[in-house]
Amino acid sequence: MGQVRAIVLRAAGINTDLETQYALELAGAKTDRVHINRLIEDKTLLDQYHIAIFPGGFSYGDDVAAGKIMANQVVHHLAEPVRKFIDDGKLVLGICNGFQVLVKAGILPGGNGFRQEAVTITNNDSGRYEDRWVYLEPQTDRCVFIESRRICVPIAHGEGKIVTKDDAALQKLKSEGHVAFKYVDADGNEGPFPVNPNGSIESIAGLTDKTGRVLGLMPHPERYIRRTQHPHWSRLAEDLAPDGITIFNNAVKYVRENLLSPCTA
Amino acid sequence: MRQWRFEVFNRPNLPDVQGESVLADIHELGITSVQVVQSARVFLIEADFDQAFADRVARELLADPICEQYHIGRSGPPAGLAKATLIEVHLKSGVTDPVAESVMAAIKDMGATPAGVRTARKYILLGEIKSSQIETIARKILANDVIEDVVLGDQAEPPSPHLKPYELNLVHWPIRDLDDAGLAALSKERDLFLNLVEMKTIQEYFRRLDREPTDIELESIAQTWSEHCVHKTLKSQVDMTHEGEQIHFDNLLKETVFKATKQLDKPWCISVFSDNAGVVEFDEQSAVCFKVETHNHPSALDPYGGAATGIGGVIRDPMGTGMGARPIANTDIFCFGRPDKKLDEVPKGVLHPRRVMRGVVSGVRDYGNRMGIPTVNGAIYFDDRYMANPLVYCGNVGVMDKTKAFKHQHSGDLIVVVGGRTGRDGIHGATFSSGQMTHEHETIFSHAVQIGNAITEKKTLDVLLQANEAGLYEAITDCGAGGLSSAVGEMGEKFGAEVDLEKVPLKYTGLSYTEIWISEAQERMVIAVKPEKLEAVQKIFASENVEATVIGRFTDDKKLHLRYNGQQVAELDMEFLHDGVPKYSRQASWKNLKLSEPRLAEKDNYNDDLLRLLSSYNITSKEWVIRQYDHEVQGGSVVKPLVGATNDGPSDAAVVQPKFTSTRGVAISCGMNPLYGDIDPYWMALAGIDEAVRNLICVGGRVDRIALLDNFCWARCTDPEVLGSLVRASQACYDGAIAYQAPFISGKDSLNNEFVCEDGSLIRIPPTLLISAMSLVDNIDKCVTMDLKQAGNLLFVVGRTNNELGGSHYYKENGHTGANVPKLDLKLAPQIAGRMASAIADGLVAGCHDCSEGGLAVALAEMAFAGGLGVEAGLRGLPKSKDCSRTDAQLFSESNSRYIVEVTPENFDAFAKRMLNLPFGQIGTVTETPRLVIKDEDGRSVVDAEIDVLKQAWQKTFDW
Incomplete structure (x- = not known):
């Protein structure tokens, strides 16, 4: 032990694995990009990692629905190793398509085995793909990835609207602290499009599970780890710290403090 | 085996995005009696599972448990008073259905093995509709005849997907005894698009061989010699008459565009005009390559599929350059008819420009986004002459190891096809795109349209990069126009090749040996593999579910041998195939047009003109398009297409950072102005080069590392005047490249962009030269954007404003063309660019925007609203020529080489110096x-x- 290790899962159509790996390495985690076929072949492969990332992209073309085919793969081939990974106190992060996978596999918000029951992610209200920058207001202090300040990161998706089965399901998400982030404006207020870019219910942008160690979000923190990635960085202070990296820093810090033995950390 | 039918609907209380968009389109057609459109996804699954398992498939896989509901079997029309019309849209048999492939795999993950899966879309239209209206709706909105079948009503079943197996039937097309008329007829009947001289050359060849050609031999020759593949017009001998003066070119391309490159002989050019993309040095380890292609004819027939395969195809160019590059950025430039055209103004056989635009934009979006390549730069131009021939330019930039910029195939290497399977799609694409379009093309050339599947290409790319890194292959190229014929033909040109066509993996049975050979099915690459590395190659491809199949080997007899089940079907000399195309001699002429300047009254106030220009199609914000493209994936974007205080100002060029660990960047831009070509294509081309260069300079690109790409889209060059305009533009390319010391590194042409209407009248596109440009940025932290940064800063104009409103958007909006086209000062332009680049590199510039369409007034407006700041400006300080005395000329002239520069008061002295x-x-x-x-x-x-x-005026036009 001593080294924080992260795995970025690849599959046909996953396309943000390189920059996600770089963000994790910048945060201090030794990171491998591994094709999901290797995990299916060797179910113990996950054991050597502390952080598992389901990155963004269009896994299997988002055929049928975004993230659906890969979620089906996870449920039918990887349910046990993933469950064990979480039970072992390790961290799972789903970004964009990865978030869609986690929700469609029932890993988020979780609670009833790996079965999608009350929450889904569907077509943006605009009916089209959107790439734009948004502000995120944290809604929980349980989730180990996030801190209490508002962050600015980009979204890029066509199916990002979070929907619950009914009002009771929504109330449950809120009362049980599953809401990780909401879309807000620069001042922290919720609002219609484009503040809420996809029409997500109650502006929800990300969810966490009951442990706070599994996070899924539609925006892309890995796309804001360097100042020049901000759309108007040329107007901003030169010592500006990029917001997206905080998610990865916090994950690595958590692993160091909780999963690695103190003498070697 | 049972045929299961699943229908998946949205839950009634949730918005049906697809249905609503169809309804809006129906209303737009003027059919207002339709009140509601419900849409459903249909899955037809042939499998022997039971009802319980079918329920699981529906519940767990096909329908979303929260927002959708499903019906197993065929649902009837909904109850209620409104009359319901049921329409189903099925893919024609043989058309690639990626969703079906994914569903098949997912059901296998669930533990069953279906025999087949097909998907369809179902629409339920509520309201009174006449049957003629149903047909209109089906044809204009719901389905594309080229790839889809419409099934009406609730009883009709879709056509069977089963195709008959193919049995070898060797076909000869006798040619030796044909007379001229016979040769011409053979070329026409077989869609060979070969002219009489070419047919005679082929006839000679087979007379020498003392036998008749097979169909596949003639098809191979036709494809290899097509305009699309061999660029015979640009390489031909041309005799040009220009205002009484005679100019002779032995090879137009070599003596203009390519001559500049040769003369400049830049040490940083690694591979130019020889591979699938032009390669230049990036840093000590890496190189970048850039290619821009057009996909015009396919996009006219099937805007979505044509544009998708346009971007998919050009991505394969860098993937197939040297030993293969990693694609890092896409560009796209489109030319359409005006989207507000009335339906009855659209000629028969032509899709409405709005539909073309929507289709093209979504095609590029869906393919580019899925590939995970940011679309960082582009432009859209509107002119009614593009209505029947929309232009779709797609570009791709890739990065590679400098030591892997060349291929090393040898005799004895195996020919391995990797990626997608071969189907009947895209037959005759290369030859078809080399001809003129007519109102009948829609039906005749439906098979020429290729169907894309981005995920197949993405996973192929993923494995190829690993295989390249591991050094598992000797050479690579893409299967583009001409398919295997072109890829294997090119790779084996110096050696010879033999291919067993029955080994090529097929999407479905029934393809003849010729169809296999010339199909332009997408997502295929060909690699050359040493026999001892084959096992490793097969292992790495299999590990990520990508097919890699040996189909033959490179020989040393300099012949092309094709076999099907052991039977020889072709034997051609490589030399004849590649060098046998006759040289042409063409006539060109150019006369300076007799044009005059309009007389517009001078005004006291130009607010209205400025607002009109800002809203005009060519100048208005393209945010509606840009935001549909992922322009940030890969995390390398530095200057994005939209910049400024609220991230919505129009940036001049894109800057991307290809390597996370290096602050070096690549700037990418384009320049194009077809309006100037109506006055003189020479000055049009130079303006395009200048614009592309200005855009690079504005963001911080180096002036000494500019590489250019040319893409000529012209009408039929057998007309001497059309060719004359092409010659003028080519001459300008030479002059501009030399002036800027900026070599052309790659280029492509698409000729014959004209349309014969049903009444015989001809619509020709205006001469359209796209200049794409790329340069290096030494330090991305010093890049500059066009938005104004701070009140109190000073505004300068660098470059002279001349009395040059000819071809301007100001004249266009006022219904004129004019005569005074902007003329580039070949001496001054590079000086200005050089000084601007050095000022930006030294941090003296806070903001910089190039002055182009709409002139100074539009550029100032854009800088102001992008920065959320105001401007106090006076034309007294504007550097201008003596004859530029009119206020409208000062405001709206589109003179070249002008930069508007924002400088802080502290930097005033240094900048002025x-x-x-x-x-x-x-x-x-x-x-x-x-x-x-x-x-x-x-x-x-x-x-x-x-x-x-x-800003509102600028943003409202495409607030779609």
Whole structure:
């Protein structure tokens, strides 16, 4: 032990694995990009990692629905190793398509085995793909990835609207602290499009599970780890710290403090 | 085996995005009696599972448990009073259905093995509709005849997907005894698009061989010799008459565009005009390559599929350059008819420009986004002459190891096809795109359209990069136009090749050996593999579910041998195939047009003109398009297409950072102005080069590392005047490249962009030269954007404004063309660019925007509203020529080589010194007051408008 290790899962159509790996390495985690076929072949492969990332992209073309085919793969081939990974106190992060996978596999918000029951992610209200920058207001202090300040990161998706089965399901998400982030404006207020870019219910942008160690979000923190990635960085202070990296820093810090033995950390 | 039918609907209380968009389109057609459209996804699954398992498939896989509901079997029309019309849209048999492939795999993950899966879309239209209207709706909105079948009503079943197996039937097309008429007839009947001289050359060849050709032999020759593949017009001998003067070219391309490259002989050019993309040095380890292609004819027939395979195809160019590059950026430039055209103004056989635009935009979006390549730069031009021939330019930039810029295939290497399977799609694409279009093309050439599947290409790319890294293959190229015929033919040109066509993996049975050979099915690459590395190659491809199949080997007899089940079907000499195409001699002529300047009354105030220009199609914000493209994936974007205080100003060029660990960047831009070509294509081409260069300079690109790409889209060049205009533009390419010391590194042409209407009338596109440009940025932290940064800063114009409103958007909006086209000062332009680049590199510039469409007034407005700041400017300080005395010319002239520069007061001295002896002047200051105020030379305000009003005008046109 001593080294924080992260795995970025690849599959046909996953396309943000390189920059996600770089963000994790910048945060201090030794990171491998591994094709999901290797995990299916060797179910113990996950054991050597502390952080598992389901990155963004269009896994299997988002055929049928975004993230659906890969979620089906996870449920039918990887349910046990993933469950064990979480039970072992390790961290799972789903970004964009990865978030869609986690929700469609029932890993988020979780609670009833790996079965999608009350929450889904569907077509943006605009009916089209959107790439734009948004502000995120944290809604929980349980989730180990996030801190209490508002962050600015980009979204890029066509199916990002979070929907619950009914009002009771929504109330449950809120009362049980599953809401990780909401879309807000620069001042922290919720609002219609484009503040809420996809029409997500109650502006929800990300969810966490009951442990706070599994996070899924539609925006892309890995796309804001360097100042020049901000759309108007040329107007901003030169010592500006990029917001997206905080998610990865916090994950690595958590692993160091909780999963690695103190003498070697 | 049972045929299961699943229908998946949205839950009634949730929005049906697809249905609503169809309804809006129906209303747009003027059919208002349709009240509601419900849409459903249909899955037809042939499998032997039971009802319980079918329920699981529906519940767990096909339908979303929260927002959808499903019906197993065929659902009837919904109850209620409104009349319901059921329409189903099925893919024609043989058309790639990626969703079906994914569903098949997912059901296997669930533990069953279906025999087949097909998907369809079902629409339920509520309201009274006449049957003629149903047909209109089906044809114009719901389905594309080229790839889809419409099934009406609730009883009709879709056509069976089963195809008959193919049995070898060797076909000869006798040619030796044909007379001229017979040769011409053979070429026409078989869609060979070969002219008489070419047919005679082929006839000679087979007379020498003393036998008749097989069909596949003639098809191979036709494809290899097609305009699309061999660029015979640009490489031909041309005799040009220009205002009585005679100019002779032995090879037009070599003596213009390519000559500049050769003459400049830049050491940083690694591979130019020889591989699938032009390769230049990036840093000590890496190189970058750039290629731009067009996909015009397919996009006219099937805008979505044509554009998708356009971007998919050009991505394969860098993937197939050298030993293969990693794609890092896409560009796209489109030319359409005006989207507000009335339906009855659209000629028969032509899709409405709005539909073309929507289709093209979504095609590029869906393919580019899925590939995970950011679309960082582009432009859209509108002119009704593009209505029947929309232009779709797609570009791709890739990065590679410098040591892997060349291929090393040898005799004995195996020919391995990797990626997608071969189907009947895209037959005759190369030859078809080399011909003229007519109102009947829609039906005749439906098979020429290729169907894309981005995920197949993405996973192929993923494995190829690993295989390249591991050194598992010797050479690579893409299967583009001409398919395997072209890829294997090119790779084996120096050696010879033999291919067993029955080994090629097929999407479905029934393809003849010829169809296999010339199919342009997408997502296929060919690699050359040493026999001892084959096992490793097969292992790595299998590990990520990508097919890699040996189909033959490279020989050393310099012949092309094709076999099917052991039977020889072709034997051609490589030399004849590749060098046998006859040289052409063509006539070109150009006469300077007799044009005059319009007489427009001078005005006291130009607010309205400015607002109209800002809203005009060519200038208006393209945010609606840009935001549909992922322009940030890969995390390398530095200057994005939209910049400024609220991330919505129009940036001049894109800058991307190809490597996370290096602050070096690549700047990418384009320049194009077809309006100038109506006056003189020579000055049009130079303006395009200047614009592309200015855009690079504005963001911080180096002036000494500019590489250019040319893409000529022209009408039929058998007409001497059309060819004359092409020659003029080519000459300008040479002059511009030499002036800027900027070599062309790659290029492509698409000729014959004209359309014969049903009544015989001809619609020709205007001569359209796209210049794409790329340069290096030494330090991305020093890049500059066009938005104004701070009140109190000073505004300069560098470069001279001339009395050059000819071809301007100001004239266009007023219904004129004019005569005074902007002329590039070949000596001054590079000086200005050089000084601007050095000022930006030294941090003397806070903001910089190039002056192009709409001139100074539009550029100032854009800078102001992008920065959320005002401007106080006066035309007295504007550097201008003596004859540029009119206020409208000063505001709207589109003279080249002009930059508007924002400088802090602290940097004033240093900046002024840097610009010494150049035409430059201070024209104003940046203000806190959010107004754009421009005063004329006498100090009277001629533009005075709130920046919000200007911005609104600029944004409203495509608020779709």
